[in-house]
Amino acid sequence: MDDLKRLALFAEVVRAGSLSAAGRHMGISTSAVSQQLRALEQAHGVTLLHRSTRKIALTEAGARLAEHCQALVDAAARARQQLTLARDAPEGELRLSAPVGFARHVAPALAPLLAEHPGLRLSLLVDDAMIDLIDARIDLALRAGRLADSNWAARRLCSFDFVLCAAPAYLARAGVPQAPGDLPAHQWVGGGRDGTPLAVELNGPAGERAPLRIEPRVMGNNQLSLQQLCAAGLGVMMAVRADIDDDLRAGRLVPVLPGWRGPRIPVWAVTPQRDGQPAKVRHALEAIRRYLLTVPGAVD
Missing domain, CATH: 3.40.190.290 (D-Maltodextrin-Binding Protein; domain 2)
Known part of the structure; x- marks a missing residue:
């Protein structure tokens, strides 16, 4: 892991053009940048650049490595972007479970969300039996009444x-x-x-x-x-x-x-976890809750 951080630091030094500029961008001192680069060179037995606080000159080995290090940094940025999308934009397959009598509310609740986000897919499992949500890989389950004890997180949506x-x-x-x-x-x-x-x-x-x-x-x-x-x-x-x-x-x-x-009778949304829920679950949960509060006989 230290090697990956040092490779990313090396890429930033090359991009910024100096140790001091790279340090300011990374929030560390120039001497700390120099120490990390020296550790990288010593670990692999190769000199990557001739350096001063104001100017750097890449060696042949450093020039070859810089291209790959930049690719590594770009890949990390794309990975972070995917995490942001998972957090902010609903997409992928949403596996939802609902009792038979309750399934009639799913379509009007989620149709606008599905129309707005073409990358979101819905897999709906309708069953009055208490299925094993883990075995069925359910992202969001709708339940009514008293809940059995479990390790899943429950949020009350409304009462009927x-x-x-x-x-x-x-x-x-x-x-x-x-x-x-x-x-x-x-x-x-x-x-x-x-x-x-x-x-x-x-x-x-x-x-x-x-x-x-x-x-x-x-x-x-x-x-x-x-x-x-x-x-x-x-x-x-x-x-x-x-x-x-x-x-x-x-x-x-x-x-x-x-x-x-x-x-x-309380109506619940049951999910595998309380924190860090993907966007598809958060958006679906809110869409269902907003719709249910418009249904006759529903109270907050």
Whole structure:
């Protein structure tokens, strides 16, 4: 490593035309420049230049070496430029993971970024399963809810409101709940498995809390499928406001107990490291966060 530094110093001496000018540019004294050049010559047993503080004269060996040393300095400058690009300009492949229900937000969030930076490529892995992010070489993963302990860095992007909803046909048939205490008597669509009751806590308009235990009629681990089953009239559902916005606007679902809502669910960006993230990750993370805050039911 010392040899590389001395070779770079030799190139600067040749470029600057004197030891003193090279020293001023490198931020070291003229005597330190002279000592480093002498060490380089002694290490290789060759005289590179005849020198004084004001003037240098390259030997034949020094002239041949100077060309290669300058090439070395130029290559180092190009390497630093690549590091700057990686830090400042999003490019290369971005490997992003998202749950199925959340993937609908990826396109509107990242399309402007991809359009602006043609050197950026997106590889999107959509899966509700908790995949191994290291094995899948994921740069950025979107997660919702409580996170399992890991060595990855997590940043909260926003939170989503949970709301109660049902299809108009179901409510016409089963009746409209008037209070949280009416809900256990209704059919439910939810994420429980193997008949396990769901623990649900509703928050009222005046800060009231209503804990409930619900036994879903329809269960599953895919949010989109559950949402479709709820719209088909199979029961009441606790859903993320952002996920059902289209169904609410179209009238396929309507709010139930609109003054009450479930606890907010945090949305996270999970990355391999907290510091020194490449530009592709930083820009994508900010683009997703900005978009999510425009989604109905999202709060900072």
